[in-house]
Amino acid sequence: MGKPRPGEAEWLAPHHHSGRAHPSRSFLFLLWTLLNCSVGGSAQGPGEWTPWGSWTRCSSSCGRGLSVRSRHCIWLPGEELCSGDSHEYRLCQLPDCPPGAMPFRDLQCALYNGRPVLGTQKTYQWVPFYGAPNQCDLNCLAEGHAFYHSFGRVLDGTPCSRGARALCVAGRCLSAGCDGLLGSDAREDHCGRCGGTNDSCLLVQRVFRDAGAFAGYWNVTLIPEGARHVRVAHRSRNHLALMGGDGRYVLNGNWAVSPPGTYEAAGTRVVYTRAAGQEETLRAAGPTSQDLLLQVLLQEPNPGIEFEFWLPPELYGPFQAQAQALGWSLRQPQPREVERQPPEPPAAPAANPPWIPHSTPDPCHPCSDTRGRAHRLLHYCGSDFVFRARVLGRLRQARETRYEVRVQLIYKNLSPLRALEYVWALSHCPCPPLDLHHEYLLAAQRLISPDGTQDRLLLPHAGYARPWTPAEDSRVRLAARQCPV
Numbered sequence: 001m002g003k004p005r006p007g008e009a010e011w012l013a014p015h016h017h018s019g020r021a022h023p024s025r026s027f028l029f030l031l032w033t034l035l036n037c038s039v040g041g042s043a044q045g046p047g048e049w050t051p052w053g054s055w056t057r058c059s060s061s062c063g064r065g066l067s068v069r070s071r072h073c074i075w076l077p078g079e080e081l082c083s084g085d086s087h088e089y090r091l092c093q094l095p096d097c098p099p100g101a102m103p104f105r106d107l108q109c110a111l112y113n114g115r116p117v118l119g120t121q122k123t124y125q126w127v128p129f130y131g132a133p134n135q136c137d138l139n140c141l142a143e144g145h146a147f148y149h150s151f152g153r154v155l156d157g158t159p160c161s162r163g164a165r166a167l168c169v170a171g172r173c174l175s176a177g178c179d180g181l182l183g184s185d186a187r188e189d190h191c192g193r194c195g196g197t198n199d200s201c202l203l204v205q206r207v208f209r210d211a212g213a214f215a216g217y218w219n220v221t222l223i224p225e226g227a228r229h230v231r232v233a234h235r236s237r238n239h240l241a242l243m244g245g246d247g248r249y250v251l252n253g254n255w256a257v258s259p260p261g262t263y264e265a266a267g268t269r270v271v272y273t274r275a276a277g278q279e280e281t282l283r284a285a286g287p288t289s290q291d292l293l294l295q296v297l298l299q300e301p302n303p304g305i306e307f308e309f310w311l312p313p314e315l316y317g318p319f320q321a322q323a324q325a326l327g328w329s330l331r332q333p334q335p336r337e338v339e340r341q342p343p344e345p346p347a348a349p350a351a352n353p354p355w356i357p358h359s360t361p362d363p364c365h366p367c368s369d370t371r372g373r374a375h376r377l378l379h380y381c382g383s384d385f386v387f388r389a390r391v392l393g394r395l396r397q398a399r400e401t402r403y404e405v406r407v408q409l410i411y412k413n414l415s416p417l418r419a420l421e422y423v424w425a426l427s428h429c430p431c432p433p434l435d436l437h438h439e440y441l442l443a444a445q446r447l448i449s450p451d452g453t454q455d456r457l458l459l460p461h462a463g464y465a466r467p468w469t470p471a472e473d474s475r476v477r478l479a480a481r482q483c484p485v
Contacts, residue, residue, distance in 0.1 A: 010122035013283065017136075024336055027115075031392060040167065046075070046079065046080040046082050046083055047073045047074050047075025047076070047079050047080065047081060047082045048073070048074050048075075048079065048082065049071045049072070049074075049082050049084065050071050050072045050073075050074060051071065052069050052070075052071050052088070053069050053070050053071060054069060055067045055069045055090060056068050056069065057321075058092040058094060058157075059092075059155070059156060059157030060092075060094060060104060060157055061094065061102065062094050062095055062096065062097035062098070063094060063095075063096060063097045063124075064091065064092070064093055064094075064157075064159070064165070064167065064187045065091075065092050065094065065157045065167075066089050066090060066091060066092060066156060066157040066167055066169065067089075067090050067092050068087055068088065068089050068090070068156070068229065069087070069088050069090075070086055070087045070088075071086055072086065074088065077373075078236075079197055079468050086203065088181060089156070089169050089174070089181065089182040089183065089296055090180050090181055090182070091167070091176040091180050091181075091182060102465045103128075103159075103331060104155070104157070104158050104159065105128045105138070105154060105158050105159065106127065106128055108138055108151075108154060108155060108158070109126040109127055109128050109138065109140035109151075110126065112126050112140065113125050113126055114149060117149060118149065124142040125142070125143040125144075126140035126142060126143070126149075127140065127141050127143055128140060128141070128162075128442060129141035129148040130162060130320065131148075132148065132150065134150075134171075135160045135161050135168070135173055136152040136153060136154055136158070136171045136172060136173055136261045137150045137151075137152065137153060137154065137167035137171075138150065138152060138153065138154045152168075153168070153171045154168050154209060155168075156168065156169050156170065157169075157263075160173040167182060169182055169183070177194075178194035178195070179194055179195070181396070189251065190203075190228060190229045190310045191228065191310060191312070191420075192228055192287065197381075198310075200312070200313075201228070201310045201311055201312050201313065202310065202311050202312075202313055202316050203308060203309075203310055203415075204227075204308060204309050204311060204319075204416050205306075205307075205308040205309070205415055206221070206306075206307060206360060206415060206416065206455065207304050207305065207306050207307075207354065207455040208220045208221065208296075208302070208304065208305040208307065209304050209305075209455065210302060210304065215296060215298050215299055216297070217241060217296070217297055217298075218295060218296050218298055218302075219293060219294075219295050220232075220240075220294040220295055220296055221294050221307055221309065221320070222292075222293060222294075222306055222322060223288060223291065223292040223293070223309060223445060224288070224291055224296055224311065224315060224318070224319040224415065225266070225287075225288055225289060225291055225315070226286075226287050226288060226311060226312055226315045227284075227286050227287060227288045227292075227307075227309040227311055228285065228286035228287050228288075228309065228310045228311075229284075229285065229309060229310050229355065229359070230262050230270075230282065230283065230284040230286060230287060230288070230307075230308075230309040231278070231281070231282070231283055231306075231308050231309070232281065232282040232283075232294060232306070232307045232308065233280070233281045233282075233305075233306050233307075234279075234280055234296075234302075234303065234304065234305040234306065235277065235278050235279045235280070236278055236280075236298050236300060236302065236303050237278055237300050238280075238297060238298050238299055238300060238302060239252045239257055239280065239296070239297040239299075240252060240280055240282055240294065240295070240296055240297075240305070241253055241294075241295040241296065241297050242265060242270065242282065242292055242294060242295070243292065243293040243295060244266065244290070244291070244293075245266070245290040245291045245292070249481055250263050250265040250270065251263055251270070251272055252297060255297070260272050260273050260274050265284075265287040265288075265292060266283060266289050266291075266292050267287070267288060267289030267290070268284045268286050268287065268288055268289070269284065269285065270284045270312045271283045271284070272284070282294075286309070291322075294307065301323075304360055304455075319416070320410065320413075320416055320417075343392055353469065362375065364429030364433070365429065367431035367432050367433065367462070368431070368462065371466075373475075375464065376464060376475060376476070376479050377479050377482060377483075379443040379463055380411075380412070380443055380459070380464065380476065380479040380480065381479070381482075381483035381484065383412070383441075383443035383444060383445055383463075383464070384412075384413070384414035384415075384444065384445050385406075385410075385412060385413050385414060385417065385443070385444045385445075385457060386408050386410075386411040386412040386413075386441070386442070386443045386444075386464075386476065387409060387410045387411060387412075387413070387417060387442060387444075388407075388409040388411075388419070388439060388440070388441055388442075388468050388473075389405035389406060389407050389408060389423070389439070389440060389443075390405060390406045390408060390437070390438070390439045390440075390461055391403055391404075391434045391435065391436050391438055391439075391440065392404045392405060392406055392420075392436075392437075393436070394434070394436060396428055397404050398428065399426065399427070399428060400424055400425065400426050400427065400428070401424070401425045401427065401428060401430045402422055402423070402424055402430075403422070403423045403424075403425070403459075404420065404422055405421055405422075405423055405442075406419060406420055407418070407419055407420070407421055409440070411441075411476055411477070411480060412480065414446055415446070421457060422456070422457065423442065423444060423457045423458075423459055424456045425457050425458070425459045425461070426445075426458065426461070427461060430459065430461070431461055431462050432462075432463075432466075434465060438467060439467065439468040439475070440465050440466060440467055440468055441464070441465070441466050441467075441468050441472055441473070441476055442459065442464070442465050443459075443460075443463055443464035443465070444457040444458060444463075445457075445458045445460060446458070459474065
């Protein structure tokens with residue numbers, strides 16, 4: 001090893017007069033190590049930001065403005081610069097400016113009034129000009145003349161254009177995210193949470209298919225208080241109608257068709273559209289501040305009305321209870337006087353005597369026994385709906401059977417159930433069969449046809465359909481706690 005240069009030995013090997021390193025020489029050794037690692041070695045990771053500073057005062061004394069905070073990057077030679085922004089801009093909302101107050105951009109243009117510009121001694125009076133390409137430049141029009149001049153950038157916090165919500169920051173036009181930061185991409189989800197993923201609320205989504213017995217107003221659904229992102233759509237000659245909580249119509253009420261447009265209702269704006277192709281829609285961002293009742297004014301058979309909205313979990317239970325309490329009226333038309341239709345010609349007498357159930361043997365074969373804990377648990381956990389219902393009617397067709405049931409108690413549901421529902425079995429001889437005027441515990445699946453024209457509650461073949469008893473009720477509640485998460 002060669003002879004060390006003068007001073008090098010002092011860096012590498014401290015003196016040992018007292019048995020310990022001199023503090024200043026230890027510091028020099030550490031500094032030498034850091035410099036050799038940073039200069040001679042490869043680039044290290046990025047530097048580190050200092051904590052954010054405090055927010056500045058708002059750029060405006062009234063209306064909308066911005067405040068800013070900054071931080072600094074600490075880095076050593078050989079390190080990469082910090083990633084991210086050194087400044088953040090936050091929207092600040094102050095009380096509205098008084099009437100007659102000069103807008104911020106007008107004030108900036110007026111600062112050049114009476115001052116020589118353009119290399120001459122001639123002066124002008126300046127007002128904002130909004131037709132220039134860059135809306136964040138201070139483009140001012142000379143009053144009484146056909147030219148404008150750009151005085152550089154506008155001050156930060158200036159609205160990008162007349163009436164705009166976006167503000168200019170460092171020459172860029174930026175909008176605020178739901179977090180209040182300008183240039184942020186944060187958006188509210190359907191639940192109203194900033195940056196959320198729609199996992200804190202429930203989607204209510206159904207298709208109303210009641211055909212209606214005659215022309216008039218028919219109730220479709222209750223849109224409860226707290227609903228967000230309401231959407232209703234259909235395509236027919238019928239008209240959607242909306243009634244407020246006070247019983248007054250918001251649109252298309254009292255047999256009068258309202259024009260398309262934006263309507264105020266329940267603390268939100270309802271956008272009503274009607275296209276030439278008979279498509280009609282309602283949209284509202286919400287949240288609604290009170291209940292709304294959605295109706296349809298029938299003029300022809302109802303082909304289906306799609307509706308959806310989002311509810312917080314704590315509001316879903318009360319909505320379900322209220323919908324069930326109003327379930328019968330939600331399916332009945334309001335009493336209205338309509339024009340009498342010409343009577344239909346009487347039907348020809350039937351050639352055969354009517355079918356008498358008790359005198360005709362049942363052509364269906366006996367069903368296999370489906371009792372047992374495993375069968376109950378399988379269908380409870382794998383079904384979309386489990387509820388207690390009373391059978392009110394039955395209609396057998398060629399390949400399916402339709403039951404009309406009154407829902408009395410809900411144990412599990414993927415989406416809201418009404419007090420009166422149709423339940424379908426894809427067989428003329430369903431297993432297990434349901435007897436009229438009896439109560440059952442039913443496990444059903446939701447079945448939507450590929451083209452979206454049918455939305456049914458389906459009882460699977462050999463599924464769970466058992467007579468209701470207190471003992472079976474207890475077994476179902478126990479099954480609910482045993483489903484895998």
